[in-house]
Amino acid sequence: MWFGVDIGGTSVKAAIVDDGGRLVAQQAIPTEAGRGPADLCLRLRETLRGMADACGMDPGVIRGAGVGVPAFLDLARGVVVEAINLGWREVPLAELLADVLGMPVSVDNDANLAALGEAWAGAGAGAHTVLCTTVGTGVGGGVVIGGRLHHGANGMAGEIGHMRVVREGGLLCNCGQTGCLETVASATAIVREARERQAAGMLPPDERIDGAADVARLARDHEAARRVLETAGRWLGFGLAQAAVVLNPDVIVIGGGVSKAGDLLLEPARAAFTESAQRLVAEATLLRLAKLGNGAGVVGAARLAMQRA
Amino acid sequence: MWFGVDIGGTSVKAAIVDDGGRLVAQQAIPTEAGRGPADLCLRLRETLRGMADACGMDPGVIRGAGVGVPAFLDLARGVVVEAINLGWREVPLAELLADVLGMPVSVDNDANLAALGEAWAGAGAGAHTVLCTTVGTGVGGGVVIGGRLHHGANGMAGEIGHMRVVREGGLLCNCGQTGCLETVASATAIVREARERQAAGMLPPDERIDGAADVARLARDHEAARRVLETAGRWLGFGLAQAAVVLNPDVIVIGGGVSKAGDLLLEPARAAFTESAQRLVAEATLLRLAKLGNGAGVVGAARLAMQRA
Numbered sequence: 113m114w115f116g117v118d119i120g121g122t123s124v125k126a127a128i129v130d131d132g133g134r135l136v137a138q139q140a141i142p143t144e145a146g147r148g149p150a151d152l153c154l155r156l157r158e159t160l161r162g163m164a165d166a167c168g169m170d171p172g173v174i175r176g177a178g179v180g181v182p183a184f185l186d187l188a189r190g191v192v193v194e195a196i197n198l199g200w201r202e203v204p205l206a207e208l209l210a211d212v213l214g215m216p217v218s219v220d221n222d223a224n225l226a227a228l229g230e231a232w233a234g235a236g237a238g239a240h241t242v243l244c245t246t247v248g249t250g251v252g253g254g255v256v257i258g259g260r261l262h263h264g265a266n267g268m269a270g271e272i273g274h275m276r277v278v279r280e281g282g283l284l285c286n287c288g289q290t291g292c293l294e295t296v297a298s299a300t301a302i303v304r305e306a307r308e309r310q311a312a313g314m315l316p317p318d319e320r321i322d323g324a325a326d327v328a329r330l331a332r333d334h335e336a337a338r339r340v341l342e343t344a345g346r347w348l349g350f351g352l353a354q355a356a357v358v359l360n361p362d363v364i365v366i367g368g369g370v371s372k373a374g375d376l377l378l379e380p381a382r383a384a385f386t387e388s389a390q391r392l393v394a395e396a397t398l399l400r401l402a403k404l405g406n407g408a409g410v411v412g413a414a415r416l417a418m419q420r421a
Numbered sequence: 422m423w424f425g426v427d428i429g430g431t432s433v434k435a436a437i438v439d440d441g442g443r444l445v446a447q448q449a450i451p452t453e454a455g456r457g458p459a460d461l462c463l464r465l466r467e468t469l470r471g472m473a474d475a476c477g478m479d480p481g482v483i484r485g486a487g488v489g490v491p492a493f494l495d496l497a498r499g500v501v502v503e504a505i506n507l508g509w510r511e512v513p514l515a516e517l518l519a520d521v522l523g524m525p526v527s528v529d530n531d532a533n534l535a536a537l538g539e540a541w542a543g544a545g546a547g548a549h550t551v552l553c554t555t556v557g558t559g560v561g562g563g564v565v566i567g568g569r570l571h572h573g574a575n576g577m578a579g580e581i582g583h584m585r586v587v588r589e590g591g592l593l594c595n596c597g598q599t600g601c602l603e604t605v606a607s608a609t610a611i612v613r614e615a616r617e618r619q620a621a622g623m624l625p626p627d628e629r630i631d632g633a634a635d636v637a638r639l640a641r642d643h644e645a646a647r648r649v650l651e652t653a654g655r656w657l658g659f660g661l662a663q664a665a666v667v668l669n670p671d672v673i674v675i676g677g678g679v680s681k682a683g684d685l686l687l688e689p690a691r692a693a694f695t696e697s698a699q700r701l702v703a704e705a706t707l708l709r710l711a712k713l714g715n716g717a718g719v720v721g722a723a724r725l726a727m728q729r730a
Contacts, residue, residue: 241573243667255667257571264550264669265705274699275663279586287699354584358552358564358667360573390583390596396574 113169114417115160115177115213118222118409119143121197124152125406126159128167128174129414133233135407137163145198149205153212160213176215176421178413179205180222187263190219218420222409224261227254227270229412230365234403239362243355244402245272246368247348247377250286251294255359260419272355273298277347293351297344299324299370305343309336328373338376345377349384349399356389356397367402374401422478423726424469424486424522427531427718428452430506433461434715435468437476437483438723442542444716446472454507458514462521469522485524485730487722488514489531496572499528527729531718533570536563536579538721539674543712548671552664553711554581555677556657556686559595560603564668569728581664582607586656602660606653608633608679614652618645637682647685654686658693658708665698665706676711683710 113136118125120143127138139159143152164171183195190206192198210217220228227244236242236256245253251273255262262269273294274287282291295301306327309315314336320326330337352364364385370377378401386394404411422445427434429452436447448468452461473480492504499515501507519526529537536553545551545565554562560582564571571578582603583596591600604610615636618624623645629635639646661673673694679686687710695703713720 241571257566262550262566265671266669266701268666268699268702268705269669271666271669271699271702274666274702276697277588279588279659289697289699350585350588354663355667357577357580357583358664360575360578360580362574388585388598390577390580390598392575393577393580393583396577
């Protein structure tokens with residue numbers, strides 16, 4: 113058994129995961145990052161004990177822990193270099209938590225561990241080369257090769273949201289570039305485009321459009337909303353095709369909030385992918401929706417712990 | 422010691438390579454693919470004996486052989502599925518050559534082995550993640566991670582020549598797509614663009630322009646030729662930037678005939694790369710010219726043999 117932890121800005125997901133990637137127990141606690149990492153470590157110990165008790169499990173069967181953090185990390189030392197959303201800097205999290213739990217602890221970036229979770233026990237299970245992309249407020253990603261995370265030179269591998277798909281005249285991205293995939297295929301882009309159509313009278317003026325889910329809801333009755341999702345999906349497929357000729361993945365997993373739009377996003381993404389990727393690459397690649405949802409992070413964290421053991 | 426072989430359409434390079442990637446002896450023989458693979462295997466045995474004799478080396482110290490083939494291969498079985506330039510189909514090359522040489526033989530695609538050679542003992546030596554690109558008639562590539570080739574789902578990893586950098590209105594590529602990197606950054610593209618400028622009176626009408634080397638020569642005296650190389654270099658840098666956010670390489674190695682243009686190509690490529698890649702990715706990536714030239718293939722083939730031993 114393994115302890116998987118996924119630290120978010122507002123809540124922390126904790127789970128006991130077995131050797132096959134199944135969630136044996138899970139619980140969410142508030143992050144309260146302002147109380148500091150040592151406090152969170154103590155609360156995680158209590159959470160783990162509580163979950164083990166509830167299952168009638170001896171906590172001694174848990175052999176290690178993995179932790180996903182929304183941060184830039186020094187993986188070799190297990191240190192959170194900077195976690196902007198948590199306000200943490202230079203936190204030796206692996207060491208702190210290992211002391212509290214009395215077991216080995218490994219840390220990695222949260223998006224990477226979600227990718228590892230999907231590649232291990234989700235939509236990428238059994239595949240050798242898996243590219244996972246998370247389409248939410250931004251477009252993130254992770255790369256898993258032969259069952260292990262590929263971090264690259266400085267942990268940026270799989271950050272396909274910053275492929276510049278619009279070479280000229282693209283919108284400004286948070287990263288400082290223009291025309292990144294994130295500017296045309298994220299929830300942010302979908303909301304922006306839908307609001308523009310609303311302002312142009314193509315969608316009902318009284319509908320609130322705050323997220324991609326609102327656009328997916330409107331798509332049931334409104335062609336203009338369907339077109340917005342189709343355009344985002346086509347951009348996503350185009351970007352994934354470029355990534356696929358570099359990596360030649362067996363499976364591309366599409367997750368994140370926007371992926372809940374399902375076929376409204378996936379069908380145009382698939383069509384654009386097949387049109388845009390080199391033929392042999394396109395034939396070899398399966399595009400799949402993520403399977404583990406919010407649980408991908410804790411499952412991947414548990415897998416990381418297994419791999420380090 | 423290892424026997425490295427690089428089969429080309431007209432000649433076959435053969436070399437004895439030591440454990441450090443140094444060429445101890447080398448020789449080229451005509452391919453004469455029409456005489457069949459069994460005939461080539463016998464000639465390779467004679468070549469190896471001749472090289473060993475010339476060095477006063479006992480052929481018994483050679484522990485294995487690696488062979489690069491310009492072909493689509495079944496790597497697990499060591500079979501050349503189809504080598505169009507050689508006219509070979511379904512040739513069990515690894516088995517044939519192993520029988521003749523009396524040592525283990527591994528085969529891989531020639532472009533992949535050139536990448537492995539550069540990553541091991543050339544411009545990528547010591548780096549964890551290396552993307553090698555060969556800019557010649559086309560734009561090919563290979564990916565080496567942790568010292569080993571990353572093939573991907575069907576051996577297409579690193580084929581960055583087929584990233585579609587021109588999304589709308591691009592030229593037709595050999596692959597059937599339009600706007601591939603290969604259509605704007607290859608020797609073919611450089612010659613085409615230079616000839617257009619020549620036809621427009623911007624380059625001397627009596628100069629033959631048959632290859633990128635001709636354009637590099639004209640660039641000494643003619644701004645128009647420099648601009649052609651600059652444009653190709655900028656496209657290359659833009660394409661490499663897209664690949665880099667997927668793979669996050671430590672080093673990108675640029676080889677192939679066009680790379681002989683040196684800084685005329687590399688400087689604009691570096692500039693476009695830095696402008697186009699996500700900042701943290703750009704900061705982590707070194708762009709370097711290939712070091713091993715034509716020898717990369719045999720060195721990589723020897724490395725493959727080492728890795729399989």
